[in-house]
Amino acid sequence: MQQSANQIHIKSRGDVTVLDIRGDITAFSESSLEEAYQKANARDTAKLVLQIEKEAYINSGGIAVLIQILTHTQRSGQRVAISGISEHFKKIFKMVGITKFAEIYDSPEAAVQNLG
Amino acid sequence: MQQSANQIHIKSRGDVTVLDIRGDITAFSESSLEEAYQKANARDTAKLVLQIEKEAYINSGGIAVLIQILTHTQRSGQRVAISGISEHFKKIFKMVGITKFAEIYDSPEAAVQNLG
Amino acid sequence: MQPEPVNNRVKIVLPNTLGYERVAMASLASFAKMHGLSADRIEDLKTIVAEAAINAMQHGNCGRPDARVTIVFKVADNTINVKVTDDGNGFNKEVKDPDIDRIIAMLDKPVGFGVFLIRNLADRVEFKTLPEGGHVVEMLISIN
């Protein structure tokens, strides 16, 4: 069965680093997301965008993985935005409190512009 | 449960009549499709486009309903095109032989242009 | 086919009502996508499970509102296996391919498309009357 890690492309946009995350965000995303975050950190980035696909299925396990990343970014004083997610997950991220630690934008471009 | 007849809008485009069919094409489509065809006939139309939604679910019952319409159009010597259907249903319409009695186009505009 | 210990079997029990085949289509499409079936073959799979479920409701269970249609799917040997079971006695006649020219000429009725589509879209199909009663259509679509 296809329970693979996410494909994540790391891009620099000025002083912002974008993690372009393909696929669903679940407990199975932990290693690929942590690894991509470490790679982004090697670039000494102070601003981070997590671009998630609009069709992505995100569950409680994926929410825990995202919050773990936010724990790191808070400790390092990094600014984080999340882009791409559907209205449904915007609502859920607000409900859970993720929006207290990450700004939400519709597109990675909007996120980069606002963080930059 | 939502097992309603289709919403069908009848439009004239030059000497072509377009039946713009909303919803799935199943056995439940019989009365609405037959009724729309009779109305189109009242306009003395020689050229007919059946516009079907790309997301429509079409099953064997719907295929039987469409073929029944083609039985009428063949007897009246009308020219018929079907537009909008997905690649999957293009394949099926060819398999079943519908394409011997109706031309297939991607859009109602292309169908009108080619029939006109 | 021997029963084998697969741990990916999904079972769905539907009411005997036209329209509910959509629920089987959606779940099988999701299952097939998880197992890597291509988008165009997923469309074929949706059509064959829908047609088999409709036949189970109408011909197998003869439209009885208290009857049920049971659908089981699993993956083994890189092949998706779908079984649609009803309470009926199976086919009572040979089913010929529909002849569209004869249908359009009003010499034949517009029937027989369900079995025609199943035969043409599945990689393999078997229609079997069960010794314990009931009828099952077993359809295979290979993943690669």
Place this chain on the structure above:
Amino acid sequence: MQPEPVNNRVKIVLPNTLGYERVAMASLASFAKMHGLSADRIEDLKTIVAEAAINAMQHGNCGRPDARVTIVFKVADNTINVKVTDDGNGFNKEVKDPDIDRIIAMLDKPVGFGVFLIRNLADRVEFKTLPEGGHVVEMLISIN
């Protein structure tokens, strides 16, 4: 809630494997659409059935590979009723809402989101240990 003679009940039996909750999400979404539930509430429904199924696999069935998760849904009184059943003994402690500030400060673990989402997205929810063994989460979402 009295059992009533509804003819729209769908049952799904899933393997006890993370990921298969997607099959339940797809079938319930299709069922809910047929019954006229709005697109945004369908998203809520998908999330709650996924979370209840994941909990059944992990906490109820404790990850046992031979266990099964059974999901039944129906419509009655203009309300979609979803029951997710596992073989476990139910909750062994009260589940508090997760506190994101404490989680970010690493004072709490990032857990408890499944039950939190179910409680917040369903119109009504009941967690019940069954007298015959097993545990069921019953969730309601009203259609209008």
